[in-house]
Amino acid sequence: MVRRQIPDIVIGRLPVYLRALNFLVAEGREITSSQELGDRLGISSAQIRKDLSHFGEFGKQGTGYDIVYLRDQLRQIMKVDKMWDVALVGAGNLGRAVADYGGFQGKGFRINAIFDTDPHLLGKTIGHNKVNVQDVKDLAASIKERGIQIGIIATPAEAAQAVARTMVDAGIKCILNYAPITITVPSSVRVQYIDPVVGLQRMTYYLS
Amino acid sequence: MVRRQIPDIVIGRLPVYLRALNFLVAEGREITSSQELGDRLGISSAQIRKDLSHFGEFGKQGTGYDIVYLRDQLRQIMKVDKMWDVALVGAGNLGRAVADYGGFQGKGFRINAIFDTDPHLLGKTIGHNKVNVQDVKDLAASIKERGIQIGIIATPAEAAQAVARTMVDAGIKCILNYAPITITVPSSVRVQYIDPVVGLQRMTYYLS
Structure with a gap:
C-alpha cells in the first residue's frame, strides 16, 4: 500500500x-x-x-x-512503540531538569548520552537513567558510535547553533531545542522548540 | 464592534x-x-x-x-503588548531554569513571585529578575495581594494538583504546567502543558 x-x-x-x-x-x-x-x-x-x-x-x-x-x-x-536513544547537550539547571524528567518513561525515549563543557560536571552521574556527563568534545563521536538520531539542546542561547551543527554533522535527524534562539539546520533535519512564551501567549488573549 | x-x-x-x-x-x-x-x-x-x-x-x-x-x-x-506578572511555584532545577530563562524578555511576562517548600531555598534570590524564594504557604496571599493572574508550575508531579488548586482559589486564570501530570481546574481557567515528549513524538514519525 x-x-x-x-x-x-x-x-x-x-x-x-x-x-x-x-x-x-x-x-x-x-x-x-x-x-x-x-x-x-x-x-x-x-x-x-x-x-x-x-x-x-x-x-x-x-x-x-x-x-x-x-x-x-x-x-x-508515530514509531514510539520502541525506545529511541537521545543525546542531551547541556547539564546546567535546565539540562538536569530534562534529564530528571519522569515523563519520558514509556513514551519512547531514553536520554542515555549527556554532554557539557563545564569541567566540574564532567564525569558526574545525573538524571533518571544515571548517565555520566561527557565532554561536549566527544559529542560527534558518541552520536556516530551509537547511531543516535535525536538530540536535545539545553544550552545557553549563544552555544545552541554550534551544538546543532555538530549534532547534524554527526547524524542527528531530530532536535528538540530549549535554547531561546532559532537554529538553522538543513531541511532534512527537524527541529521543535520548547518555548514557555508560546504556551503563555496563547492564554493571555482570554485575560481581561 | x-x-x-x-x-x-x-x-x-x-x-x-x-x-x-x-x-x-x-x-x-x-x-x-x-x-x-x-x-x-x-x-x-x-x-x-x-x-x-x-x-x-x-x-x-x-x-x-x-x-x-x-x-x-x-x-x-494577544495582549502581550503589556507586562503580565507571573507566579512560579518550584525552585528546583526546573524552576530555576524557568526563572533564568532569557526568552521572556520583551514577550509580555515577568516572573516576580517564586515559591518553594524547601527551607534551604527560602529567602534565596534567583532568576533573571532576582526574586526572593518565598514559602509556598504564602502563595495564595501573595497572588491575591498582587492580583497575579498567571502561574507556572515547576514542581514534582505529586505536588502539581495541590498547587494548581491553591493558585485557582487565589485568582490565577492561566497556568503553564511543566509537571508531567494532567491537572484538573475549573473550566474558566486555562492550562497549557510544557511536555518535551510531545515535541519529540511529532518528529519520530519521520525517522526510519
Whole structure:
C-alpha cells in the first residue's frame, strides 16, 4: 500500500491525541469519542475524525474508540512503540531538569548520552537513567558510535547553533531545542522548540 | 464592534506566528508573505491568511505583510503588548531554569513571585529578575495581594494538583504546567502543558 503524504500539521496533533489517550488510560477509562477528545483538547471532533482517518479506521460509528487500541495504533504510527536513544547537550539547571524528567518513561525515549563543557560536571552521574556527563568534545563521536538520531539542546542561547551543527554533522535527524534562539539546520533535519512564551501567549488573549 | 468568537485553535497559532515574526525582525527583514511564514512553520499559506483574517486586514494582495506592523498588531491582539506578572511555584532545577530563562524578555511576562517548600531555598534570590524564594504557604496571599493572574508550575508531579488548586482559589486564570501530570481546574481557567515528549513524538514519525 502506498501511504499518501500526510500534512505535517496532522502529524503534529498525533502526540497531543496520544497524550490525552494516556491520561484516559490512567483514569481507568476504556472507550472515548472524538467529541470527548475534542472537548478536552479544544479541537473540533470533526478535525479529530479527519486526522485519524488518514491512518485507517479506528472507531465504529456510534460506539466510539477503544482507548487502548487507538493509543497502541498511534504509538506504532508515530514509531514510539520502541525506545529511541537521545543525546542531551547541556547539564546546567535546565539540562538536569530534562534529564530528571519522569515523563519520558514509556513514551519512547531514553536520554542515555549527556554532554557539557563545564569541567566540574564532567564525569558526574545525573538524571533518571544515571548517565555520566561527557565532554561536549566527544559529542560527534558518541552520536556516530551509537547511531543516535535525536538530540536535545539545553544550552545557553549563544552555544545552541554550534551544538546543532555538530549534532547534524554527526547524524542527528531530530532536535528538540530549549535554547531561546532559532537554529538553522538543513531541511532534512527537524527541529521543535520548547518555548514557555508560546504556551503563555496563547492564554493571555482570554485575560481581561 | 462585536468581536465574533474566534476558534481557540486559531488563537493557539498566533504565538507561533508572533515567534516567527520576531525571528524575521531579528534577521533585519521588513516584508514577509503568508507563503514564507507557512514554509517556515509547516502551515499552509491559506491557513495563515484565514487565521489572520479573523482579526482584520494586515497585508495587501501581492505586497505581503509589513513584519513590524503585523508583529505589533498580534502583540496587541494577544495582549502581550503589556507586562503580565507571573507566579512560579518550584525552585528546583526546573524552576530555576524557568526563572533564568532569557526568552521572556520583551514577550509580555515577568516572573516576580517564586515559591518553594524547601527551607534551604527560602529567602534565596534567583532568576533573571532576582526574586526572593518565598514559602509556598504564602502563595495564595501573595497572588491575591498582587492580583497575579498567571502561574507556572515547576514542581514534582505529586505536588502539581495541590498547587494548581491553591493558585485557582487565589485568582490565577492561566497556568503553564511543566509537571508531567494532567491537572484538573475549573473550566474558566486555562492550562497549557510544557511536555518535551510531545515535541519529540511529532518528529519520530519521520525517522526510519
